[in-house]
Amino acid sequence: MIPMEHYLIVSTLMFFIGIYGFITRKNMIAMLISLELVINAVDINFIVFNRYLFPGQLEGMFFTLFSIAITAAETTVALAIIINVYRKIGNVNVGNINKMKN
């Protein structure tokens, strides 16, 4: 049996790699990809806590299931907004988004 901490170390590292990408990227799609990494790390945490600490229950699994579905919905709307931004201002860098308010 693999120690629980090993999974948690992997998910923590993945989480903060995602945070790093979210801070340093300029392209909005690349930022969204970093956000996926963060959400994925949290999903791993839910599953690991469910399996190791409460193996008789299903809460962590259903949280992850709903989290995956909500992430898919969120990504759809975010990409629709990004495509719309591209039509309006011609690129997808976050620095140019303040032009949207005019």
Place this chain on the structure above:
Amino acid sequence: MDATINLIIFYALAVVVLSMSVLAVTTKKILRAATYLLFVLIGTAGFYLMLNYHFLAAVQITVYAGGVVVLFIFAIFLVSSKGEVIEPHAKRKVVLGLLASVAGAAVVFFALFKHQFVIDSANTTMIGDQEMNMKVIGQALIGTGKYQYLLPFEILSVLLLACIIGGILIARKR
């Protein structure tokens, strides 16, 4: 012997997932970032399989690898010209991001190693070959009792409908 093989598979998956995550946030080509994200998501499905959540691994691969990544790739095709390189970010921002993530990781690791998790070793469901029964999952998803999830399930379907309508409304050509 079995435990050793498990450990080797786990470390291989961890190395793949972490290196692909680093590549996904550092690569200059946006399409490559999406491809590396695909590998990260498949590796995560491997973790779910190792923890005996087979249904969840299937959902992860169909929804993420089959849906979200394809969506990403189409959006990238729509918004960027061929061979376009992501603008290099300012040096100060990179240093700040590195500092923030290293500090955050340090705090989380401190809490993680300080805390002693109470693992019930007598429980046999975590030892290995016990697969989650599909009947149990289905009844928990479509039930109204305690620890059953009919209401979130239905709300989720309304949310997906709202997202379809909103996506069409935002992204359509005027």
